[in-house]
Amino acid sequence: MNIHQKSSVLLCVALLQACASMPGAGPTAQSLAQTQAPSAPMQTAGFIVAPISPQVIEAVSGRATQSLHGHFGATPAPQVFAVGIGDSLAVTLWEAGSGGLFASGTPETGSGANSVTFPVQEVDHDGAISVPYAGRVVVAGQTLAEIERRIVASLAGKAIDPQVIVTVTDNSSNFVTVSGTGVGGARIALSRGGDRLLDVIAAAGGAGEELHEVTVTLTRQGRIMSVPMDSVVRIPRENITVTRGDTISLTRTPRTFTALGATGQNALIPFDTLRLTLEKAVAKAGGLAQTRADPSGVFILRQEPAAIATVLDPAFVAAAGQSTVNVVYSADLRDPNSLFLARQFEILPDDILYVAGASANEFERFLRLVQLPFVTARVTTAGL
Secondary structure, eight states, rough: OOOOHHHHHHHHHHHHHHTTTTTOHHHOOOOOOOOHHOTTTTTTTOEEEEOOOOHHHHHHHHHOOOHHHHHHOSSSOEEEEEEETEEEEEEEOOOSSSSSTTTTSSBBBBSOOOOOOOOOOEETSSSEEEEETTEEEOOOOOHHHHHHHHHHHHHHTSSSSSSEEEEEOOOOOSSEEETTTOOOOOEEEOOOOOOOOHHHHHHHHHSSSSSGGEEEEETTTTEEEEEEEHHHOOOGSSOBOOOOOOOOEEEOOEEEEEEESSSSOOOOEEEESSSBBHHHHHHTOOOOOOOTTEEEEEEEEEEEHHHHHHHHHHTTOOOTOOOOOOOEEEEETTHHHHHHTTSSBBBOTTTTEEEEOOOTHHHHHHHHHOOOOOHHHHHHHTTT
16 A cells, blocks of 8 residues: 555545534434433433334323313203393283283283283392382392292282293393404303304304414313314314303414424424324425435424323333423334324424434535535545
8 A cells, every 4th residue: 555545544534533523413313312311210311212103103192182071071961041140131920810910001011901011120239130019039040930930929919820921131141251363352142052162262253264273271160271273173072062151262372393403494383284293294394305314313302291201111210200201202214114104193382303414424514614525535435
């Protein structure tokens, strides 16, 4: 070997050693696999690596999700309508014979000489209305049938076999409040047959077109639960029956994931769809960079509940008080099976999609840094 050949060999060795210390765009597939945190009872840092498989997809699909049905219980039967303070009532009374207490037809004569309809009254703060010769009759919290019986009992011995019909002319107490995105704020009166969540949202103006960006928050008697609007639309049991006094808030909460590494773009990327899988996430990130990406090193970084981490790695033991664990899901997209699994693995908001760079590109990056043409270097090394 002459001196020029020796010099070339030494130069190549130096260059390859320098590549090891070159700054890269992120960790390689090998480094992610090798730095997995040990499973120890007191381990709180690090992460678990879980290759995506049918078992992993089943485990993450079984995660506990926020649910209106689960939080507030089964959908109740339609409520029995009860009058409340602020409601307006009309009272019509009939007597069985002429010459009775209301035979004159005053204050307003009805369809017969022995009937009378009293002026509409609003239920006062004491929960009562006034009925001539019956006095103050408490009606708040009572059904219409119960109010009718109370009035009849109050007129016993005064009117001739009285019969009463009570109607609600303004239902001001039996309502829910809807506010937020697209609705501007509205009080929606509830029907006696019962109204579901989507019914009152529609009556208030609807949630707009971007359902995947809308979060529904229901407040009931001090209890609060928020769920994505699309889950209310897609899952029938989430469309629960609302009750008097419920407050419904619609807020726009864009769902995004972060794309890093050897992807077509490194950016915060919106979902723009109701359900986003790994396959679609890679496509939305611009795909794998053809000359830079390592198809065997596609990763999803996520914080998972400790219960899921234990399913993924039975040897893992969460530390006391540790509720979440850093988990790295890996996929080798060179394997056709992984491509099919990528269509089933669901991306969650705030996930990080990371594609590792190909190790062969580390040398090329170094040559570019020192302004040596890569093609020339390839010929030189090939001739050694």
